[in-house]
Amino acid sequence: MSNINKLVGDNIRNYIKARGKQHTWVIERTGMNKKTFYNLLNGQGDVAKQSEIIAKLFRKDPLHFYQKDMELPFSDEQINQKFNFVNSVAASYHDNGDRNEFLETIEVLDDFIDMIDVLKSATKN
Structure with missing residues (x-):
């Protein structure tokens, strides 16, 4: 087995783990049999062909999984948390305010929080 x-x-x-998906979910949607799928996860078999199928499932470039320092995605749960946060804040916002200004403020706040997370992880290294 090669390192790549x-x-x-x-x-x-x-x-798959970062996205919060189960292996069975991936197997069902790709049509792979279990042995082929687990061989792929172990770097065995026709990795090039099978990784293209996975990339297509997640709407990624076929070479996406070949990156040495691949950035992991947000899970569906994390995306929903962000969406729920904006909705809960919006529900408490009074109708007499400027909606566009409010949405822009939330976007800036969210970007600021993301920057803090990046800085926090960068200072740990």
Whole structure:
């Protein structure tokens, strides 16, 4: 097994986990059999062909999983938390305010929080 195949398998495993998906969910949607799927996660078999199928499922570039320092996505739960936060704040906002200004303020706040997270992780390294 080559190191690149192992890297691709690990990246796919980590990507699926980060997205909060079950292996069975991926297997059902790709039409792969279990053995082929688990071989892929272990960097075995026709990694190039199978990784393209996974990339298509998640609407990614076929070479996405070949990156050495691949950035992991937000999970569906994290995306929903962000959406729920904006909705809960919006529900408490009074109708007499400027809606566009409010939405822009929320966007700036969200970007600021993201920057703090990046800085926090950068200072740990």
